[in-house]
Amino acid sequence: MAKPTHIAIIMDGNGRWAKARGLPRAAGHRAGVEALRKTVRAAGDMRISWLTVYAFSSENWARPKAEVSDLMGLLKLFIRRDLAELHQSGVKVLVIGDRENLASDIKVLLEEAESLTKANTNMNLVIAFNYGARDEIARAARKLARAAGEGRISLEEVTPDVFETYLDTAAMPDPDLVIRTSGEQRLSNFLLWQAAYSELVFMPCYWPDFDQRKLAEAIDIYSARDRRFGGVAPQDVAL
Ligand code: IPE
Ligand code: IPE
Ligand code: MG
Numbered sequence: 001m002a003k004p005t006h007i008a009i010i011m012d013g014n015g016r017w018a019k020a021r022g023l024p025r026a027a028g029h030r031a032g033v034e035a036l037r038k039t040v041r042a043a044g045d046m047r048i049s050w051l052t053v054y055a056f057s058s059e060n061w062a063r064p065k066a067e068v069s070d071l072m073g074l075l076k077l078f079i080r081r082d083l084a085e086l087h088q089s090g091v092k093v094l095v096i097g098d099r100e101n102l103a104s105d106i107k108v109l110l111e112e113a114e115s116l117t118k119a120n121t122n123m124n125l126v127i128a129f130n131y132g133a134r135d136e137i138a139r140a141a142r143k144l145a146r147a148a149g150e151g152r153i154s155l156e157e158v159t160p161d162v163f164e165t166y167l168d169t170a171a172m173p174d175p176d177l178v179i180r181t182s183g184e185q186r187l188s189n190f191l192l193w194q195a196a197y198s199e200l201v202f203m204p205c206y207w208p209d210f211d212q213r214k215l216a217e218a219i220d221i222y223s224a225r226d227r228r229f230g231g232v233a234p235q236d237v238a239l
Contacts, residue, residue: 001223004176006050007043007215008126008198010190011036013182013206020206026070031208033074037082040125042212044089046219050124050173054190058098058132072106075129079109083116090122096168097131098139126172133192140166169194177222181207181214199225 011032018028036053043051056071063071086093093113102110110129143166147153153162164170174194178187183204187195201218203210226233 001225001227003046003219004048004199004222006052006173006175006177007048007219008052008054008175008178008191008195009039009210010054010178010180010188011207011210012180012184012188014208016182017206017208025067028206028208029067029070029074033078035208035210036078038211039215040086040091040123041089042215044091044123045212046215048123050126050175052096052126052128052172052175052191054128054131054188056097056129056131057189058130058135059189072103075127076106076109079113083113086113086125087117087120090120091117092120092122092124093117094124094126094172095129096126096136097129098135099130102130124172126169128190131168132189133187134189136168137193139168164193167193174198177201177218179203179215179218181205181210197227197229199227 014028014032015025016028017031018025021027039053040051055075060071061068083093093116095110095114099107099110110127140163144153144158144163148155148158169191172194174196175191175198178191178195178198179201180186181203183202185202187200191198199222201221203214203218205214
């Protein structure tokens with residue numbers, strides 16, 4: 001099978017990576033940012049058009065205050081340090097998730113990243129930040145209900161294709177491949193709508209150990225899969 005157009009990654013295992021080394025969790029998150037840098041470059045080299053990364057979930061606010069603040073700080077650092085390089089490499093940065101309740105300095109940085117890179121066409125990097133699929137779907141339903149209430153859309157018009165246009169991912173292709181590191185085998189509220197037919201690949205390595213080789217390995221596993229989308233594989237149609 002052809003290589004995936006859109007790869008989405010649940011970057012998990014920073015804490016366990018740190019623990020295994022006797023380091024604080026914050027060190028794991030810092031190492032995780034390095035793995036993210038490497039992975040974005042690797043995906044670019046492999047001509048992957050869309051890369052979505054789960055950076056902070058709507059449930060991650062439940063972590064200790066200091067850890068939440070470390071994660072916010074790392075996002076800011078990543079954008080401040082890497083935006084110029086991403087822009088130079090022709091990467092378009094997009095952000096999904098609820099931005100409403102984020103600190104204003106973070107909102108400004110996210111908007112800056114999107115507006116600076118909006119005309120780039122080499123690769124799309126989607127950062128899922130303060131993202132939760134149930135929250136995204138509920139926000140979409142709210143927008144849709146408002147449109148219906150104002151007479152801008154009729155009930156008959158509400159189909160999956162139309163509903164999708166209210167999601168944060170409107171105009172993005174669905175992920176072909178969802179990778180989760182750290183050995184956990186769950187989606188943790190990531191892209192529940194969009195991953196309906198994604199191939200899921202769970203890898204035992206912790207996120208800070210992820211690199212170009214691991215990415216290539218996941219793509220190889222994906223390529224050996226048979227995607228049917230509820231139909232019959234072409235080679236089996238006549239049987
Ligand atoms: C992923 O690593 C990073 C975020 C969720 C932000 P974790 O911090 O979840 O690491 P583990 O799962 O505790 O090892
Ligand atoms: C999912 O990982 C969120 C991110 C990677 C940003 P978690 O570590 O938060 O997920 P659970 O709690 O193990 O399901
Ligand atoms: Mg985790």
